[in-house]
Amino acid sequence: MRKWLPLTAVSLGAFMLLVDVTIVTVALPDMATDMNTGFAGLQWVMDIYALALAALLLGAGSLADRIGRRRVYLGGLAVFAAASLACGLATGPGLLIAFRAVQGIGGAAMFATTMALLSSAYQGRDRGIAFGVWGAVNGAAAAAGPIIGGLLTEHFGWRWIFFINLPACALAVWVTLKAVAESRNPHAKGLDLPGMVTFTAGAGVVTYALIRVAENGWTSAATLGLLGLGAACFAAFVLVELRTAHPMLDLSLFRSPTFVAVMAGGLLLSGAAFSYLMYVSLWLQSAEGMGPVQAGLVLVPLSLAAFLVSAVAGRLLHGAPARLSIGGGLLLIGAGALLQAWMLDAGDGWTALVPGLVLTGVGVGMATPPLAAAAMGTVAPARAGMAGGALNTARQLGNALGIAVLGALFQAGLTSGLAGSGQPHGTAEALASGGAGRFLAAGPQAREWVEAAFASGLRDTFVASGVMGLVGALVVVLLIRPARGTGASVPAQAKGSTGSTTERASA
Template identity: 35%
Template sequence: MDEPVRLRSAAGRWLLLATVLGSSMAMLDGTVVNVALPTIGDDLDADIGGLQWVVNGYTLSLASLILLGGALGDRFGRRRVFVIGVLWFAVASLLCGVAPDVSTLIAARVLQGIGGALLTPGSLALISASFDPEDRGAAIGAWSGLGGVAAAVGPLLGGWLVEAVSWRAVFLLNLPLAVLVVWVCARHVPESRDPRAPKHLDLLGVALAAGGLAVLTYGLIASSDWLAVGGLVVLLLFVVQERRSPDPLVPLGLFRDRVFSGANLVTFVVYGALGAVFFLLVVQLQVVAGYSPLAAGAATLPVTFLMLLFSSDAGAVATRIGPRIPMTVGPVVAAAGLLLMLRIGPDAAYLSEVAPGVVVFGIGLTVLVAPLTTAVLAAAPDRLAGIASGVNNAVARTAQLLAVAALPPLVGIVGGALSDPGVFDAGFDQAMVICAAMLGLGAIVAWATIRTRPRAHTIPVERQPGCDLGAPRAYPRSRGPEG
């Protein structure tokens, strides 16, 4: 690789621009699509099951392949795989934007998730491998902050595009962004590889993980016990494969640490609840409360702004007192916010009936997310910090995938519920109670498994992004300037 890049140089600014825009493409599609779901349902005559797959098709391929995407970048070149991911994502976005029916849209969303799995790990890995060690922390902080702005803008932008243009514009917006990212990468972003990357990829493990999650997700959405059990069996075979593989996709030895296992269990139940909440809330606001897409998207902004403004402070507190208390208190506060959301009904006033729940929920997430990332990384040896964070990211995405698949049928939001506000409202209330219970379970697990004090090799606070509502940020496998 060339000489390390300095943050204040022209090369550093170009590199930051490319990685922020690339990761923001994937992040925006995770937030703006939810706002467009009722409109997509009306336009394509899709029921709740179809809309679940519009969300889960993307999350399924992303969760299944995100660790493979990082491994491919380490071995074949991070810039190369990142650019391939951006181009793939753009082509899939075009297919989403012109989809004539919901089946085509779902297939295009699966392809979009594959592109996201290639570009998401590469964005931060490029920063870590390319920037001078003295500037790396500041570069990651800038990348995180700018990504947080993208997350904040997403729901508002999505709502505006749906109202002013079309839901198809939500996807087509990615095309000019992709062209700009590829141009910047070709001219200004250095290539890097990890010379210690495994020579053999665990392709059987990838296939078992993807197949098991796909069958399980289909079984949950279709309420088929046999399919759900079949998916679990395939996932058990995945665990067996990881134990036997010389170069496993997921090093199971990490889970021997009680804190690492506990933090990932907290991640699973908490991010499962988050996935269900953000899937259902913006639909509840439109179908039941009568909000426009723009108003529904804007209604969730306090969550992102709170996390953007105060996540670093939460990380600092966790560094001083340890993550155990924040990881216990945060889910409890977030659960209280969900119970306040039970007040959201027909013609709900924003300030008195929507905002209190959203704000309290956002405070809880702000207290929780950065300490959770701290606990995960502190539980792993420094040389495995990137892999540990990638595993945690995959756990979060998998939790969201399964929650969005399982919860709507469980609470009676099926078939034509989008056209029946009474049915949707009753199901939403039940779902918020279940999600609050999941958050309470996360608090209990955190108190029982997380150490009061983090280990000495905890990642510094400035590296705790904490603003991505989709999942914990995935850190690269290697953080040395040599790649």
């Protein structure tokens, strides 16, 4: 069993960093009450972690290739553990958000190196087994996040969703030092710091602008100015990448319509399938009176369906064109969100969401595996690591931007649902911040307008998510084309290089 210790070390890190994307979801109402934070603060607690992952994945992979993957992985574990401790001890929302950003930096260092470490540790059949287990762990992390978060929050307090990382990190560090050998790329190039800075600035400014939309308005000078600044940062990123000798992201990859479609598909998949779960959790706990564990269980159908379908999709969809499997998955994701919008009315409970959550999960499981294969199949083997890293970046960025956009729509929907209820200004903000309980405690007459407000807000987020899914499906179907002389939707060279390139998807 000693030969599987490197797999254990890598899987522990991957599980922790991916669980922390979703584990916070069910703890948000308790955080809001304990730290007296508003809706924007809750959004940032979720968003800043995904932003840090998105912004630093490619750069962390390049650094690991240059100075050593084990070294960067261990450094990521140390940063992640220290930041987790700081998050659990945070005394205010500002500190919590800042430490969540640091936690995301550690997560990026871990995520960018896991597959490369496995690739160097195993060969042949063992390598296939290792990557199969690693993929299963990734899927299990998404399913386990809300449940683990609910159990810890309900029985020990929300701070334990961060403290639990400490023993896991300690174990991962010990196993890594004991069993994982160092590896690096002898041909690694320099680190693209200007690219990292401009991309991070652009993503951060745009996300900030979208989170502030509920307060500033879509057409305000502040919103338009921030979006313009974000666009300028992204333009600077493009110029940097075009002129540097060793770009973090080779923009020539975007000459391929298939690569463009895959990046757009990854971004829209995350935004459509996962970004609204934060607002569903707020509704379940603050308006429906559920505890964190119950709220976590409501979200399990999506994660479980995605896990099960992705496990069998490779066999059932083997040889199917990528444009159909990815596009079909995105179509189901969009349909699942629209089904939730159609079924949820004021006064309905959590059961109205289950069919749509299952349909969305099926779509996620159907689209995710071929997304990675298509991303790397469009490039030469030497660029596979960059392509895989770009896809992971797009997915994390899609989650971050999706939370921001849907948050603005959710709060606007709450305000619309309160029309005619006679409630004072600021009620929508209070509901969005998890404060429905105190209104409901005032008397049974509040139940009607609270439920109407949440139904309106959630329907708006579901409709927007549905549109994102459908747009993603359309982009994929229109842009991904079969290679000449093959029935597949990726170049023929991918068939001969899939095994090796997949192993470096996050390197």
